[in-house]
């Protein structure tokens with residue numbers, strides 16, 4: 001399935017995308033937050049189907065510039081979807097991240113019946129927190145020692161969530 005935003009298209013991955021995604025994940029700006037990815041891990045994590053997980057390639061101007069992953073909680077009483085993404089540093093700061101999140105958020109709310117979405121940037125990932133706030137995500141709380149970094153330290157993350165009627169369309 002393909003979905004179109006103002007600046008991006010979300011589409012299924014093709015096996016030929018693995019090398020490009022590994023290249024993006026190796027950049028300093030992305031590897032700082034998405035740590036420890038080589039091509040073998042990219043193939044194992046994003047190209048092997050997993051229940052309740054959907055992975056999209058993010059395209060801009062005809063080129064693959066990133067990845068967005070949705071993980072859905074299937075238990076009816078706790079139904080929600082979590083979003084993760086990264087973009088090539090060459091396109092950061094141009095609103096592509098918010099555009100990609102809006103497209104998938106609209107789909108999850110309108111087609112998949114979700115009322116609540118979550119996203120969980122590192123507590124000091126200001127670029128990501130600003131991007132997610134623009135879409136309508138609200139800070140909920142600090143998740144302590146949430147992610148382990150290559151230096152061995154566990155660092156905190158910010159849980160943000162968005163309820164269906166809070167989605168901002170970006171004007």
Ligand SMILES: CC(C)(COP(=O)(O)OP(=O)(O)OC[C@H]1O[C@@H](n2cnc3c(N)ncnc32)[C@H](O)[C@@H]1OP(=O)(O)O)[C@@H](O)C(=O)NCCC(=O)NCCS
Pocket residue numbers: 029030033034085086087088091092093094095096097098120121122125126127128130131134
């Ligand atoms: C986080 C990310 C998805 C946000 O997407 P984006 O398209 O860059 O988001 P935006 O264009 O809305 O920019 C967000 C903020 O980044 C900052 N920014 C703008 N240009 C920038 C640049 N060239 N470099 C660094 N930061 C920049 C600005 O503060 C901007 O907020 P503002 O528009 O209110 O001033 C993307 O930057 C990214 O992939 N980063 C690296 C990986 C990562 O952090 N993933 C998220 C893990 S939770």
